[in-house]
Amino acid sequence: MNQILTIARKEIADGLRDSRSVVASVAYALMGPVVVGLVSMTVHGKTGSEAVLTGMMAIFTLVSAFVGGMNVAMDTVAGERERKSLLPLLMNAVPRTSIVLGKWLAVSFFAIGGLAINVLGFLLVFKNAGMSVTASSAELFSGVFGLFTLPFLAAAIQLCISTISRGVKEAQTYLSLVTFVPMGMGMFLVFCPAARRAWCSFMPVVGQQLQLEALMSRGRVSFLEPVVLGYLTLAVSVVVLLLAANRLKQDEIIYGN
Amino acid sequence: MIKTHNLSKSFQGRQVVRGLSFEAPDGAITGLLGANGAGKTTTLRMICGVLQADSGSVAVDGASDARERQQRVGALLDHIGLYSRLTVRENMAYFGRLRGMSTEILQERIEHLIGVLGLDAIADRRTAGFSQGERMKTALGRALLHSPTNVVLDEPTNGLDIPTIRSLRDLLRRLRDAGTCVVFSSHVLDEVHALCDRVAVVAEGKIVAQGSPQELCTRAGTASLEDAFIELTCPAEVY
Numbered sequence: 001m002n003q004i005l006t007i008a009r010k011e012i013a014d015g016l017r018d019s020r021s022v023v024a025s026v027a028y029a030l031m032g033p034v035v036v037g038l039v040s041m042t043v044h045g046k047t048g049s050e051a052v053l054t055g056m057m058a059i060f061t062l063v064s065a066f067v068g069g070m071n072v073a074m075d076t077v078a079g080e081r082e083r084k085s086l087l088p089l090l091m092n093a094v095p096r097t098s099i100v101l102g103k104w105l106a107v108s109f110f111a112i113g114g115l116a117i118n119v120l121g122f123l124l125v126f127k128n129a130g131m132s133v134t135a136s137s138a139e140l141f142s143g144v145f146g147l148f149t150l151p152f153l154a155a156a157i158q159l160c161i162s163t164i165s166r167g168v169k170e171a172q173t174y175l176s177l178v179t180f181v182p183m184g185m186g187m188f189l190v191f192c193p194a195a196r197r198a199w200c201s202f203m204p205v206v207g208q209q210l211q212l213e214a215l216m217s218r219g220r221v222s223f224l225e226p227v228v229l230g231y232l233t234l235a236v237s238v239v240v241l242l243l244a245a246n247r248l249k250q251d252e253i254i255y256g257n
Numbered sequence: 258m259i260k261t262h263n264l265s266k267s268f269q270g271r272q273v274v275r276g277l278s279f280e281a282p283d284g285a286i287t288g289l290l291g292a293n294g295a296g297k298t299t300t301l302r303m304i305c306g307v308l309q310a311d312s313g314s315v316a317v318d319g320a321s322d323a324r325e326r327q328q329r330v331g332a333l334l335d336h337i338g339l340y341s342r343l344t345v346r347e348n349m350a351y352f353g354r355l356r357g358m359s360t361e362i363l364q365e366r367i368e369h370l371i372g373v374l375g376l377d378a379i380a381d382r383r384t385a386g387f388s389q390g391e392r393m394k395t396a397l398g399r400a401l402l403h404s405p406t407n408v409v410l411d412e413p414t415n416g417l418d419i420p421t422i423r424s425l426r427d428l429l430r431r432l433r434d435a436g437t438c439v440v441f442s443s444h445v446l447d448e449v450h451a452l453c454d455r456v457a458v459v460a461e462g463k464i465v466a467q468g469s470p471q472e473l474c475t476r477a478g479t480a481s482l483e484d485a486f487i488e489l490t491c492p493a494e495v496y
Binding site for chain 1: 334357396
């Protein structure tokens with residue numbers, strides 16, 4: 001456990017010193033609230049505008065969970081390979097699963113940061129637009145739990161992709177494509193609501209989108225659904241992390257091709 | 258002491274190491290001498306527990322488990338990547354903590370190595386933009402932090418200037434005199450001759466001869482180590 005925390009602390013300190021990357025992540029996180037705030041002023045009072053706005057908010061929020069830790073995920077494995085610092089790290093008596101877990105915690109830290117900034121931004125937009133949430137404390141708590149498991153999944157997927165990539169550029173290409181997953185799914189559900197099924201509420205990414213929409217449009221969310229969704233999201237994260245750890249055990253990670 | 262027995266490793270269908278056996282005793286500098294692509298780096302990576310051998314065994318101070326070996330070895334392999342946003346001290350401290358060193362011992366060792374390696378002036382500078390010599394010294398400090406009883410170096414003098422090579426050689430001799438088992442790979446014969454007590458000659462993934470430089474010359478019937486190396490590794494091309 002100490003080794004995992006040592007790796008996580010180092011990666012967080014290292015990531016925070018990369019000021020350009022931090023500024024880019026914050027800018028991405030605030031982009032949604034700024035865009036939706038501007039759009040809300042334009043469409044204020046028009047019929048059906050709320051549905052579009054809540055749909056847009058949900059999409060931006062999901063994307064922020066994927067963007068917050070993207071640069072760190074790229075740097076922490078693919079970047080280490082490129083800079084040839086991964087081999088010295090692997091020479092320490094640290095299980096590779098611990099290396100992956102430490103790096104995952106660090107990427108999750110930045111992903112949660114991105115999501116939190118985004119949510120705070122949207123709360124301000126909410127307040128300015130005069131919208132309110134009527135959910136109980138328990139419902140809000142479960143909603144927040146369901147939503148904040150998403151950065152952990154995003155971090156796991158990004159880390160896994162980073163272990164497959166040979167360098168930062170390659171990782172950046174793949175990870176940029178990954179951010180289209182929540183965007184694409186979200187837009188599909190906004191423009192094709194008939195495609196929604198009951199099981200969608202339990203599918204990571206899609207489930208979070210539906211719950212965010214429910215919270216923002218109806219002001220309420222069920223208590224149980226986000227909790228189950230949260231645990232399912234974490235379970236998928238664990239599976240993806242195991243894949244990343246397995247990749248780190250292969251010879252190719254050292255030979256570089 | 259480092260001992261390998263019948264070590265083999267293939268990569269993508271190509272056999273890189275074939276039944277390689279050698280022994281590096283404590284209190285001696287053992288050189289792994291071989292041409293490019295002979296299998297030196299792969300062998301050292303297996304000793305350091307980074308790669309797993311297809312067959313054969315490696316023992317470091319009697320320990321064959323990869324994690325136990327890693328605890329006993331301090332290595333500077335061909336990849337000496339440092340964390341460019343961390344200072345020299347921070348780079349060293351990170352690896353020390355990963356090795357489970359206590360804060361007091363870690364601080365003491367960092368200060369000691371900074372002094373020994375002459376890193377005082379740059380100890381609190383981030384490593385971005387360091388020269389090759391500064392990078393190598395920092396990486397060496399990182400490798401020696403836990404006072405390993407075995408030190409493994411892969412072509413450590415590549416790209417270094419003469420003063421840095423000299424100070425590295427002095428350091429390796431001091432480690433040897435303190436009873437450390439030092440193994441280093443090289444294809445530079447002068448370096449091997451100047452530094453090594455024992456030499457293991459590697460060709461096509463296996464050891465073709467081992468002993469002191471003088472023993473190798475006697476065995477090959479040559480006057481110089483260079484001629485002995487050629488004779489032992491590719492006699493058909495010479496005659």
